[in-house]
Amino acid sequence: MPEKSAPEAKSKPKRSADSAERAYQTVRKLLVEFKLRPNERINEVQLSRELELSRTPIREALNRLASEGFVQFAPNRGFHVRPLSTDGLLDLYELRAIIEIAAFRLMVERAEEAELDRFAEFWRSVRDGYQMRAPDEILELDERFHMLIAELSGNLEIPVQLSAINARIRFIRRIQIEHVSHDTNQVHAHDEIVDAALRRDLEGGEAALRRHIEMTVSATQRALKDALFQVYEAETSPLQRRKKRAARKETPEVEK
Amino acid sequence: MPEKSAPEAKSKPKRSADSAERAYQTVRKLLVEFKLRPNERINEVQLSRELELSRTPIREALNRLASEGFVQFAPNRGFHVRPLSTDGLLDLYELRAIIEIAAFRLMVERAEEAELDRFAEFWRSVRDGYQMRAPDEILELDERFHMLIAELSGNLEIPVQLSAINARIRFIRRIQIEHVSHDTNQVHAHDEIVDAALRRDLEGGEAALRRHIEMTVSATQRALKDALFQVYEAETSPLQRRKKRAARKETPEVEK
DNA sequence: GGTCAATAAAGTGTCGACAAATATGTCTTC
DNA sequence: GAAGACATATTTGTCGACACTTTATTGACC
Numbered sequence: 001m002p003e004k005s006a007p008e009a010k011s012k013p014k015r016s017a018d019s020a021e022r023a024y025q026t027v028r029k030l031l032v033e034f035k036l037r038p039n040e041r042i043n044e045v046q047l048s049r050e051l052e053l054s055r056t057p058i059r060e061a062l063n064r065l066a067s068e069g070f071v072q073f074a075p076n077r078g079f080h081v082r083p084l085s086t087d088g089l090l091d092l093y094e095l096r097a098i099i100e101i102a103a104f105r106l107m108v109e110r111a112e113e114a115e116l117d118r119f120a121e122f123w124r125s126v127r128d129g130y131q132m133r134a135p136d137e138i139l140e141l142d143e144r145f146h147m148l149i150a151e152l153s154g155n156l157e158i159p160v161q162l163s164a165i166n167a168r169i170r171f172i173r174r175i176q177i178e179h180v181s182h183d184t185n186q187v188h189a190h191d192e193i194v195d196a197a198l199r200r201d202l203e204g205g206e207a208a209l210r211r212h213i214e215m216t217v218s219a220t221q222r223a224l225k226d227a228l229f230q231v232y233e234a235e236t237s238p239l240q241r242r243k244k245r246a247a248r249k250e251t252p253e254v255e256k
Numbered sequence: 257m258p259e260k261s262a263p264e265a266k267s268k269p270k271r272s273a274d275s276a277e278r279a280y281q282t283v284r285k286l287l288v289e290f291k292l293r294p295n296e297r298i299n300e301v302q303l304s305r306e307l308e309l310s311r312t313p314i315r316e317a318l319n320r321l322a323s324e325g326f327v328q329f330a331p332n333r334g335f336h337v338r339p340l341s342t343d344g345l346l347d348l349y350e351l352r353a354i355i356e357i358a359a360f361r362l363m364v365e366r367a368e369e370a371e372l373d374r375f376a377e378f379w380r381s382v383r384d385g386y387q388m389r390a391p392d393e394i395l396e397l398d399e400r401f402h403m404l405i406a407e408l409s410g411n412l413e414i415p416v417q418l419s420a421i422n423a424r425i426r427f428i429r430r431i432q433i434e435h436v437s438h439d440t441n442q443v444h445a446h447d448e449i450v451d452a453a454l455r456r457d458l459e460g461g462e463a464a465l466r467r468h469i470e471m472t473v474s475a476t477q478r479a480l481k482d483a484l485f486q487v488y489e490a491e492t493s494p495l496q497r498r499k500k501r502a503a504r505k506e507t508p509e510v511e512k
Numbered sequence: 513g514g515t516c517a518a519t520a521a522a523g524t525g526t527c528g529a530c531a532a533a534t535a536t537g538t539c540t541t542c
Numbered sequence: 543g544a545a546g547a548c549a550t551a552t553t554t555g556t557c558g559a560c561a562c563t564t565t566a567t568t569g570a571c572c
Contacts, residue, residue, distance in 0.1 A: 018331055019526065045553070054527045055554090056312070060319060067323030069416075075274060076533055078554060091413040095355075102354040157347040161417070275556065301523070310557045311524090332563055334524060 020057035023047075027061050031070050031081060032170065038084035042071065069168050086224055089172060093220065096165050097213045099158060100146060104193070104209055106153035108200050115152050116197055122148060123194050130187050138186075139173055145190060149197075172220055185215060275309050280317035282307055287326050287337060288426065294340035298327060325424045342480060345428060346473065352421050353469045355414060356402060360449070360465055362409035364456050371408050372453055378404060379450050386443050394442075395429055401446060405453075428476055441471060 027047065030036045042062065048055045066073045072080050082088075107116075126141050133141070143166055150159040189212035196205030283303070286292045298318065304311045318335045321327045327335045338344075363372075382397050389397070399422055406415040445468035452461030 021331070043553075056526055059316070059555095060525095063316060063319045064323060067320060075277070076554065077535095088412065091411045094411050095413045095417065098355065098358040099351075102358075155347045155350050156344065157351045161351065299523075312556055315525095316555095332524065333565095 019053045020060040023051055023053055023057045024061035024064055026051055027058070027065060028070065031065070036081050038081050040081045042079040042081065044078065068164060086221070089169065089220070089224065090217065092165055092169050093213070093217045096162065096169070097210065099162055099165070100149065100213065101206055101209055103150045103153040103155070103158050103162070104197070104205055105202060106155060106158075107149055108197060108202050108205060110154045111152045119148050119152060120194050120198055123190055127187065127190070139170070142186070143170075149193075172223065173216075186212075189215070276313035276316040279303075279307055279309055279313045280320055283314070283317050283321060284326065287321070292337050294337050296337045298335040298337065300334065324420060342477070345425065345476065345480070348421055348425050349469070349473045349476065352418065352425070353466065355418055355421070356405065356469065357462055357465055359406045359409040359411070359414050359418070360453070360461055361458060362411060362414075363405055364453060364458055364461060366410045367408045375404050375408060376450050376454055379446055383443065383446070395426070398442070399426075405449075428479065429472075442468075445471070 027036070036042065044055045044058055044062075048058050051058065062071060062073075062079045065071045066079065070082055072082055074080070107119075111119075123145060130138065130141065147159055147162065147166075150162045153159075189208060192208035193205055193212065195201075196208055283292070292298065300311045300314055300318075304314050307314065318327060318329075322329045322335065326338055328338055329335050363375075367375075379401060386394065386397065403415055403418065403422075406418045409415075445464060448464035449461055449468065451457075452464055
């Protein structure tokens with residue numbers, strides 16, 4: 001029960017635990033979980049009270065998040081949570097597909113035999129019972145599967161870019177995996193990709209990869225409805241309190 | 257003209273000119289021009305003296321530069337200028353080629369006729385005398401040419417990513433354009449690309465684009481030697497002063 | 513002479529304070 | 543009652559100060 005936690009606030013004047021990093025992780029989590037909602041303005045002072053930090057490390061964290069696309073910045077009017085648009089997400093998926101397919105191509109062209117074996121070995125080691133795992137685990141394993149391809153491409157920028165993109169779509173992927181019946185096609189698709197890689201079959205692997213990603217996208221589109229519901233209907237966010245004056249003009253009329 | 261020498265410091269208490277932005281632009285320039293050299297440690301205090309700002313906006317600028325890959329960050333030991341490695345650059349170019357070729361493909365598949373015309377029109381308007389222009393202009397026009405393709409892809413993430421990548425290779429491109437005899441092939445290549453786009457010729461355009469980029473890369477490799485020379489041999493950098501103690505123990509002995 | 517430890521110097525990380533800028537509320541005028 | 547002008551409150555931008563880490567210097571010891 002992380003309920004209270006707060007009252008003895010100044011308990012630890014312990015300073016040096018890299019506040020900026022902590023702020024980054026925390027705010028990122030808030031964003032991923034929709035505790036901070038799309039389009040919402042981010043109030044630095046309020047955040048700094050919540051996290052019991054000064055604004056400096058929070059600002060630093062927000063800057064990082066802005067460069068990753070989680071939030072947007074406008075001079076003299078601070079940070080806003082990036083709006084949640086279908087188009088934007090599909091663009092991200094498309095870009096991801098572009099880079100991943102290129103990565104596969106490079107991997108097939110360049111990787112040593114031993115490296116490909118390592119790739120196949122990884123998949124074999126997690127293949128059984130893949131669908132049975134917890135959603136978070138599936139998500140992580142799938143990401144590692146694709147990240148391995150990126151690494152074996154031999155281009156060091158590719159995994160960097162890809163993980164940046166993944167970070168931005170992970171929140172929706174989580175919803176997708178939880179909500180959609182993730183059929184065994186996922187396993188089959190991975191099988192196909194691994195086989196094609198071992199055979200160094202460019203065309204086949206590319207096609208399989210493309211199918212796999214397109215399937216993920218359509219599953220995501222379905223999931224997006226759920227996400228939008230979760231965001232705009234469900235009541236969440238301990239941060240969301242508006243302790244504003246709401247008590248003032250109590251005209252209980254057309255309630256929202 | 258008062259010879260007050262030093263105390264003119266606080267001349268302009270003029271505050272509000274978005275120091276962070278100014279710091280960002282200035283430091284970025286220093287990096288691009290090798291005034292701050294690869295691998296060099298960046299001293300925040302020193303920089304803040306040079307720019308006559310406090311460390312806060314400088315830190316903000318450095319964070320942005322770090323997320324763009326210009327500098328690297330290590331907790332408790334600050335920022336370093338990103339090392340200048342051939343491998344890293346080639347990886348970036350490769351990634352750029354991947355995204356650009358995909359953008360071309362999408363453009364050909366999706367763009368309206370009128371948009372393609374706009375693209376062709378842009379190139380026509382700058383084509384004549386292209387090689388005669390100043391290096392900086394050529395660089396900018398070339399970037400706009402490619403950025404137009406990215407925009408017409410219809411994927412909003414593509415121009416974003418591409419301009420981030422461009423930012424990281426621009427410094428070397430500038431050197432390349434200045435040093436290498438930029439033959440007319442550049443113009444011819446652009447011609448080919450525009451023609452292919454108007455014909456909606458996927459294969460031809462892709463091939464032309466690939467050739468164009470590969471040519472740029474090899475030119476860059478040649479330029480890299482010059483760059484390394486410029487960095488490690490030439491004497492530059494008014495920032496480089498070591499006003500250390502040198503005056504203190506004047507023991508004109510063996511000393512280094 | 514070289515290695516290591518203690519100590520000093522330099523540099524980074526975070527804070528609280530205040531100025532500039534923007535948003536909100538109130539009053540006046542029509 | 544609406545639009546605009548002014549005053550007030552909130553929020554962001556920057557600063558200087560200081561605590562904590564890392565790095566350089568000194569000196570003891572082998």
